[in-house]
Every structure is written in structure tokens, then in C-alpha cells.
Amino acid sequence: MKNQVVSQELSDQASELTLDVDSVRNDFPVLHQEVHGCPLVYLDNGASSQKPEVVIQKIAEYYSEQHSNVHRGVHTLSQRATDLYEEVRENVRSLINARSTREIIYVRGTTEAINLVAFSYGMKNMQPGDEILITEMEHHSNIVPWQLLCERSGATLKIVPINDQGELIMKSYEELLTNQTKIVAVTHVSNALGTVNPVAKITEMAHAAGAVVLIDGAQGVPHKPIDVQAIGCDFYAFSGHKIYGPTGVGVLYGREVVLEEMPPWQGGGDMIKQVRLDGSEYNDLPYKFEAGTPNIAGVIGLGTAIEYVMELGLNAINKHESLLLDYALTKAEQQSGLRVIGSASERASLLSFVLDGVHPHDVGTVLDHEGVAVRAGHHCAMPVMEHFGVPATVRASWGIYNTYDELDRLFEGIDKVQELFRK
Amino acid sequence: MTELRDLYQEVIMDHNRNPRNYGCLQEASHFAEGFNPLCGDQLKLYLYINDSNTIEDVSFEGQGCAISTASASIMTEILLGLGLNEAKQYFHAFCALAIGENKHLESDVDLGKLEVLKGVSEYPARVKCATLAWHTLQAALKGEKEPAKTE
Numbered sequence: 151m152k153n154q155v156v157s158q159e160l161s162d163q164a165s166e167l168t169l170d171v172d173s174v175r176n177d178f179p180v181l182h183q184e185v186h187g188c189p190l191v192y193l194d195n196g197a198s199s200q201k202p203e204v205v206i207q208k209i210a211e212y213y214s215e216q217h218s219n220v221h222r223g224v225h226t227l228s229q230r231a232t233d234l235y236e237e238v239r240e241n242v243r244s245l246i247n248a249r250s251t252r253e254i255i256y257v258r259g260t261t262e263a264i265n266l267v268a269f270s271y272g273m274k275n276m277q278p279g280d281e282i283l284i285t286e287m288e289h290h291s292n293i294v295p296w297q298l299l300c301e302r303s304g305a306t307l308k309i310v311p312i313n314d315q316g317e318l319i320m321k322s323y324e325e326l327l328t329n330q331t332k333i334v335a336v337t338h339v340s341n342a343l344g345t346v347n348p349v350a351k352i353t354e355m356a357h358a359a360g361a362v363v364l365i366d367g368a369q370g371v372p373h374k375p376i377d378v379q380a381i382g383c384d385f386y387a388f389s390g391h392k393i394y395g396p397t398g399v400g401v402l403y404g405r406e407v408v409l410e411e412m413p414p415w416q417g418g419g420d421m422i423k424q425v426r427l428d429g430s431e432y433n434d435l436p437y438k439f440e441a442g443t444p445n446i447a448g449v450i451g452l453g454t455a456i457e458y459v460m461e462l463g464l465n466a467i468n469k470h471e472s473l474l475l476d477y478a479l480t481k482a483e484q485q486s487g488l489r490v491i492g493s494a495s496e497r498a499s500l501l502s503f504v505l506d507g508v509h510p511h512d513v514g515t516v517l518d519h520e521g522v523a524v525r526a527g528h529h530c531a532m533p534v535m536e537h538f539g540v541p542a543t544v545r546a547s548w549g550i551y552n553t554y555d556e557l558d559r560l561f562e563g564i565d566k567v568q569e570l571f572r573k
Numbered sequence: 574m575t576e577l578r579d580l581y582q583e584v585i586m587d588h589n590r591n592p593r594n595y596g597c598l599q600e601a602s603h604f605a606e607g608f609n610p611l612c613g614d615q616l617k618l619y620l621y622i623n624d625s626n627t628i629e630d631v632s633f634e635g636q637g638c639a640i641s642t643a644s645a646s647i648m649t650e651i652l653l654g655l656g657l658n659e660a661k662q663y664f665h666a667f668c669a670l671a672i673g674e675n676k677h678l679e680s681d682v683d684l685g686k687l688e689v690l691k692g693v694s695e696y697p698a699r700v701k702c703a704t705l706a707w708h709t710l711q712a713a714l715k716g717e718k719e720p721a722k723t724e
Contacts, residue, residue: 509638511612519577528613541613541636
């Protein structure tokens with residue numbers, strides 16, 4: 151009996167590490183189409199991932215059968231909508247291993263989550279002379295909210311530089327971290343380079359200096375198991391649409407003790423217990439930060455997306471994407487005239503590159519003609535572009551449904567670009 | 574399906590490889606910067622306009638894709654020797670061409686070699702690459718201090 155249990159566990163582990171990509175592809179209706187006469191190869195998952203049929207169906211079903219406003223009515227539909235909406239908090243909690251659903255705040259996306267923290271935590275705690283520490287590899291959404299906070303509070307923004315591999319220079323981080331540092335905000339995975347940052351170590355060092363830590367998890371959550379307790383961070387932000395869920399919904403995780411001390415940032419319905427004309431009493435967590443009618447269908451769709459990826463297994467997803475990364479890097483090395491931007495020792499599933507003598511925009515247009523969708527531009531990370539001395543890069547980013555054949559198609563497309571632009 | 578060669582015509586590839594009137598113009602009377610926030614394309618445009626309102630000299634420098642570089646290069650060729658009013662007519666005619674609306678426009682302007690850029694009208698995401706130089710021209714003529722933006 152015991153042996154049976156053990157072998158069952160082993161086979162669970164084995165199956166968890168393999169992704170049936172053909173079956174996954176069948177779950178995504180959008181993938182089965184032609185673009186410019188070629189089968190679509192979707193390699194723009196870093197910008198937004200596609201949606202499985204179960205998510206699309208769940209949203210359709212919600213609007214067809216269950217929609218009403220949440221937390222308001224005594225009627226049946228309102229209760230159904232509220233139950234569905236609230237159940238998702240447990241999905242999110244379990245996805246990132248938060249302690250409690252009170253720590254899960256629904257927002258519009260990563261950007262809104264960071265703005266919420268910058269405004270609520272920042273305006274309460276930041277004084278002139280205080281410092282906020284971010285890094286050179288941040289997405290604009292983890293730069294600008296802190297610049298705005300500095301303007302409003304008189305605090306100073308400090309930047310941890312990156313090296314030519316696209317990794318944080320940890321020695322500089324250590325030096326920049328002082329008693330003045332009150333907030334450290336850093337990305338888990340760089341959207342422009344793929345660098346995976348040592349967020350647990352970063353958090354440990356920041357806490358030792360007395361600073362709170364926000365991790366921008368927009369590019370982290372879709373690719374690997376996340377454990378916010380193991381990381382130890384105070385805030386972790388991510389978007390639904392990069393984890394195969396709908397756009398317009400995201401999550402701010404915050405440690406309960408930190409959230410409790412924070413004032414609301416938007417006022418309105420749902421975030422209050424009692425409103426009087428001479429003052430109001432705010433609601434408990436997490437509702438204190440959720441003013442107004444939320445994106446109910448989006449949250450419900452996100453819940454299904456989370457169930458979907460957890461069923462596939464984040465370890466299996468991570469393994470699949472890592473194998474594709476190894477393959478892409480080998481192909482890239484063999485391609486003359488191609489320069490990979492970023493070569494961090496730990497990296498996620500994307501390839502950022504430039505081609506000699508061809509602007510990334512032209513690469514993007516030619517690849518599109520071959521049915522290959524990539525991102526061409528600065529990826530909302532202009533300081534990163536500046537560091538590497540390029541105006542833009544081409545970024546191919548993959549996910550659970552991408553295949554080796556599709557990476558071959560990418561490199562065949564690159565051959566065509568080089569042929570067209572050959573002098 | 575449109576052919577890629579309709580967009581990347583040989584004339585465009587040639588101007589991209591060997592941009593004409595490239596560089597800084599020390600004696601410029603008019604100057605503007607153009608910026609496409611979407612893709613990071615940057616352009617500096619220098620003009621020397623004489624007392625009789627004729628563009629006597631023009632040059633550009635910057636970083637951009639084949640479409641924006643070729644568009645800027647061809648524009649400088651066209652502008653040389655033009656009067657300001659003619660230049661403005663070209664601006665309107667070219668913008669209409671780039672979005673595919675020139676057929677409906679009654680215009681006396683003969684766009685000449687600018688016609689090679691009409692392929693961009695099939696690529697809405699690339700129209701701004703083609704018009705960046707022209708928006709920068711307009712900013713230079715108006716003497717705007719802020720960089721011209723396509724967004």
C-alpha cells in the first residue's frame with residue numbers, strides 16, 4: 151500500500167513536469183488561424199498571453215447566467231456573482247501562497263497595483279530625505295509612480311545599475327541601501343531582458359535596512375511557482391492578462407500588517423463601512439482598497455485562468471519554457487548578424503535581440519508577414535535600451551502553447567529579414 | 574495579401590542604406606526634433622530658409638526604421654529649393670497619401686518619388702514612421718520648442 155502511494159506520488163511528479171503542448175494548443179482558439187497566409191506563430195506573450203477556451207466560456211457563462219453587482223443585493227444573482235467573485239481570492243492566494251485572502255486586493259493590473267502602493271503607503275510614510283530604490287531594468291510602470299511619489303513627498307529616487315549581462319549589480323544595491331531607504335521596488339523578471347532577479351535576497355537585505363519591498367511580478371507569475379512568503383516581500387503585483395486571463399484585472403498582494411496601516415487610496419462604494427457627511431469609516435481588508443464596482447467578469451475569468459495554469463503545473467510550465475529558451479539561445483548563437491540583448495545567468499522565456507543594419511520595427515513588420523507575432527520597440531523600458539545603446543529591440547516571448555517548430559519559424563523569418571535587407 | 578515589396582520598395586531600401594542630406598546643418602535658421610514615443614524613433618531636422626522664404630538647405634540626422642529614414646531622406650530631397658507654401662502643400666498631400674486618402678483629395682501637388690511610400694497606408698502601425706519627418710518639418714517651420722511627436 152505504502153509503495154503504491156509512493157509510486158503514485160512519483161508519477162504525479164513526473165506528469166507535473168511534462169506539458170502536453172498539443173493538447174494545450176487545442177485549448178486556445180485564437181492560435182488556429184492564418185496571418186498573411188501563414189499559420190500564426192504567437193511569440194508576444196510578454197505583452198499579453200492568449201486565453202484558453204475555459205476562460206472565454208467562463209466569462210460568457212457569467213454574463214449569460216450570473217451577472218449582477220457584487221456585495222450589494224440580497225437577490226439571487228447578486229449572491230451568485232459575489233460568491234464567484236470572492237472564490238477567486240482563494241485561487242489567487244493559493245497561486246502565490248499568501249497567508250490569507252485578506253492580503254489579496256483586486257486591481258486593474260500591475261500598473262494600478264504599484265500606483266496604489268506608491269500613493270497609499272508612499273504618501274503616508276515618505277518624508278523629504280527618504281529614499282526609494284528601484285533598478286535600471288524596471289518597466290516604466292515601476293519607475294513613473296515612484297517619480298510621482300518623489301515629486302509629491304520630497305523623497306529621492308535612487309537607481310540600482312545593471313551590468314552588461316543585464317543583471318543587477320548587487321554590490322551597488324548593497325551600497326545604495328541605507329537607513330534613508332524606505333521602499334525598494336524591483337521587478338521579479340525583466341520584461342525587456344528576461345533577467346530573473348534574486349528577489350528573496352533583495353528582500354532580506356532591504357528588510358535588514360528597514361525598507362519595505364514591492365516586487366513587480368507581471369512577468370514572474372506566468373512562468374514559475376511563486377511563493378510570496380518564501381520571498382518575504384511586502385507587496386507583490388501582477389496582471390491577469392499575462393497569465394492567460396482577461397485584461398483589465400490584476401492583483402496586489404500585500405502583507406496584512408502592512409496593508410492594515412495603509413490609508414485607502416480611492417474613495418467610493420464598497421470600501422466603506424459607514425458614511426456620514428462629517429466623516430466615514432473604512433471597510434476591512436481587502437475591501438478597503440476596492441472602491442467602486444470592480445471588474446467582476448475579469449476577476450472570475452482570472453480565477454479560471456489560475457485554475458488552468460495550476461492544473462498544468464507551474465513546474466511543468468517552467469520546464470517547458472526553459473527548454474524552449476535553451477533552443478532559442480542555441481539558434482540565436484548560430485544566426486550571424488544577430489545580437490542577443492541580455493545574457494543573465496538566470497533568465498525567463500524570452501529572447502530580446504537586434505539584427506545588424508535592420509531596425510527592430512522593420513524586423514517586426516517582415517516577421518508579421520511570415521505570420522510570426524513579436525514585439526518590436528522599447529518595451530516600456532527605455533532606460534534598459536539606453537544602457538545597451540539600442541533604440542529598440544525585437545522581443546520574442548513564449549508561453550505554454552509555443553513549440554520548437556514555432557521557434558524554427560521565427561528564425562526562418564529572421565533569415566527572410568536579412569535577405570530582404572542585404573546590401 | 575499585400576506583398577512586402579510594396580512596402581519595402583527598392584527606392585526605400587536605397588534611401589535607408591544611403592540617406593541623402595544626412596548630418597547637422599551648422600547654418601540652420603530653423604530646427605526641430607521629432608520623436609515617435611511608440612517605437613523610440615528620433616529625428617533632428619535642420620533647415621536654412623532664406624529671406625525670400627525659400628528652403629535653401631536642409632539636412633537631418635537620427636535613428637529610425639527603414640520607413641522613417643527613407644521618408645526623411647526623400648523629404649529633404651523634395652524640400653530643397655521649395656518655397657514655404659509649397660512645402661506646406663507637400664505636408665498635407667503626403668499625410669493624405671500615407672493614410673491612403675489622397676485619392677479623395679483635390680491637390681495640385683505632384684508627389685513624385687514620395688509615391689514610393691504609399692505602401693504604408695496598408696500598415697496602420699507604420700504610418701507614423703513615414704509621417705514623423707513631415708511632422709518634424711511642420712514643428713520646425715512653426716518654431717516649436719518641444720519635439721514633434723507622432724502620438
